[in-house]
Amino acid sequence: MYFSKFEVQDKCGRMYKTTFLLSAFILVVSLAAFNTGDPGEKPVFIPASEQRQGDAEQGYRYLTTGDFLKSGFPYDFFVFANGKGKNYLGREGKNANVDQGFNVVTNTDSMDVVIPTCLQCHSQVFEGKLIVGLSNAGIDFTDMEKRAKKLALLKQWQLTSPAKYRAVKSLLNTMNTVDPLIETEVQGVNSADRLAAVLAAHRDPVTLKWSDTAMLELPAGVVPTDAPAWWLLKKKNAMFYNGFGRGDFSKFLMMSNMLTVTDTIEAREVYSHFGDVLAYIRSLNPPPYPYPVNKELAEQGRAVFNQTCKGCHGTYGSDGAYPNLLVPGSIIKTDSLLYQANQQAKPFLDWFNKSWYAQGPNAAALVPGNGYVAPPLDGVWITAPYLHNGSVPTIEAVLNSKLRPTYWTRDFDKPEYDYEHLGWKYETRTQPEGRKVYNTTLPGYGNYGHYFGDKLSDAERKAVIEYLKTL
Numbered sequence: 001m002y003f004s005k006f007e008v009q010d011k012c013g014r015m016y017k018t019t020f021l022l023s024a025f026i027l028v029v030s031l032a033a034f035n036t037g038d039p040g041e042k043p044v045f046i047p048a049s050e051q052r053q054g055d056a057e058q059g060y061r062y063l064t065t066g067d068f069l070k071s072g073f074p075y076d077f078f079v080f081a082n083g084k085g086k087n088y089l090g091r092e093g094k095n096a097n098v099d100q101g102f103n104v105v106t107n108t109d110s111m112d113v114v115i116p117t118c119l120q121c122h123s124q125v126f127e128g129k130l131i132v133g134l135s136n137a138g139i140d141f142t143d144m145e146k147r148a149k150k151l152a153l154l155k156q157w158q159l160t161s162p163a164k165y166r167a168v169k170s171l172l173n174t175m176n177t178v179d180p181l182i183e184t185e186v187q188g189v190n191s192a193d194r195l196a197a198v199l200a201a202h203r204d205p206v207t208l209k210w211s212d213t214a215m216l217e218l219p220a221g222v223v224p225t226d227a228p229a230w231w232l233l234k235k236k237n238a239m240f241y242n243g244f245g246r247g248d249f250s251k252f253l254m255m256s257n258m259l260t261v262t263d264t265i266e267a268r269e270v271y272s273h274f275g276d277v278l279a280y281i282r283s284l285n286p287p288p289y290p291y292p293v294n295k296e297l298a299e300q301g302r303a304v305f306n307q308t309c310k311g312c313h314g315t316y317g318s319d320g321a322y323p324n325l326l327v328p329g330s331i332i333k334t335d336s337l338l339y340q341a342n343q344q345a346k347p348f349l350d351w352f353n354k355s356w357y358a359q360g361p362n363a364a365a366l367v368p369g370n371g372y373v374a375p376p377l378d379g380v381w382i383t384a385p386y387l388h389n390g391s392v393p394t395i396e397a398v399l400n401s402k403l404r405p406t407y408w409t410r411d412f413d414k415p416e417y418d419y420e421h422l423g424w425k426y427e428t429r430t431q432p433e434g435r436k437v438y439n440t441t442l443p444g445y446g447n448y449g450h451y452f453g454d455k456l457s458d459a460e461r462k463a464v465i466e467y468l469k470t471l
């Protein structure tokens, strides 16, 4: 072989001399390390970026009473149309009369308006108790027509006063635009990624001003997901299943403000609170498994876990370490639609990366990759359904792919948890059947991949499940 010296000239005109021999040596060494799977494919470490500090208590207060949307439903209309909500958050004043997915805030006309909040998607009433930060596993984006009918009712109401119309105009306009585009095929999955793309299409990236016509080509369709639990964020170096949210997390956290934002002056004011919101989210811990755990069996499970799973999911306990790895599609083999859609959504990525959100020190940026982050497994016992698209009802089935049902349904009205196999109690079906039956044959809804538990014996799997209860 022949190695030549080559020269690189940087912008300042200085010359660097590097031996090609050295680069070739590094290449050979690193290729040797890839030797285990497909050549060139191995989990990739995601580096940390600096995050804002804040006050967790103030973040919670802002999240549950703050006006991160400035447009909302007039309070009297809202209570008339929906009835009074349950006060799981123990809030005071008018907030006590709406449920956890809404805040009552005062607008610039001194009118009380009701805004939808993060907790629509990021909280769940689990066995009678509200768990903030747990994905709303029963969320329903399947029937947007029902919502359209409610909005039509609002149209009559808003005409009764110009101030009421002003209060809701922006939110109503957005909902009428996005609602027909964010419908999912089954209940229990979320279309927030699609929502973000649609909102971006209707807003100027720099001024954030709304346009009634879309200015970007929209991605092909809705990719279903199940929101990750908030208490995992403190370990993560990147946001979202695909790990494409990099830099300042608080910019991503505030993106709900895009629903109704007027201009960048408003965005800056809302942003000023999101260091606190981030601090709150990073202060959360998972709820402990509520029943006795077989300690001996869990110890055996830890040993199996540390042999088979820790390379991707890390270790737990006081000296635990989380590796922050993006696992390529060729290794994880789960439904690829989400990461492929992220990679292919070039207009959306460009929009974001030149937008107001991507400015400033330690700017936020979208960096798509070709796989999924191996998530921390803290509190995983309660986060069913599993995988990024919620396609697998129990952890037992995550760890034994033969058990995964193709069509399955759970009771959305009176959901029941399975504390033994960790997940939702479900029934299988032999064919697709309406919107309450998860259909894993649809694009994006696939339940394949993550076969790492298949090679375990039944006894080992049982032990690992016992161990997972303790995380």
Ligand code: HEC
Residues within 6 Å of the ligand: 068, 117, 118, 119, 120, 121, 122, 190, 191, 192, 193, 195, 225, 226, 227, 228, 229, 230, 232, 233, 236, 238, 239, 240, 241, 242, 253, 254, 255, 256, 257, 277, 281
């Ligand atoms: C319409 C539903 C919806 C609303 C409203 C919503 N989110 Fe999310 N959120 C999601 C979904 C879905 C994901 C997962 C998307 C993905 O990873 O592809 C997510 C992801 C997240 C994550 C997890 C990131 C990670 O990788 O661990 C955080 C934190 C978060 N959202 C915070 C918020 C905050 C704060 C608000 C309110 C200001 C909010 N979200 C509003 C649906 C929603």
Ligand code: HEC
Residues within 6 Å of the ligand: 241, 305, 308, 309, 310, 311, 312, 313, 327, 331, 332, 334, 335, 372, 373, 374, 375, 377, 380, 383, 385, 386, 387, 388, 389, 395, 398, 399, 450, 452, 453, 464
């Ligand atoms: C090569 C890396 C890798 C190995 C090894 C691995 N996992 Fe995973 N695991 C992942 C990735 C990546 C995901 C997310 C996949 C997705 O959502 O599409 C995941 C998801 C999961 C989930 C679902 C989490 C959720 O909230 O949906 C569980 C549970 C899990 N793994 C447990 C295990 C256990 C137990 C083992 C060992 C038997 C193991 N994993 C081995 C990479 C790995």
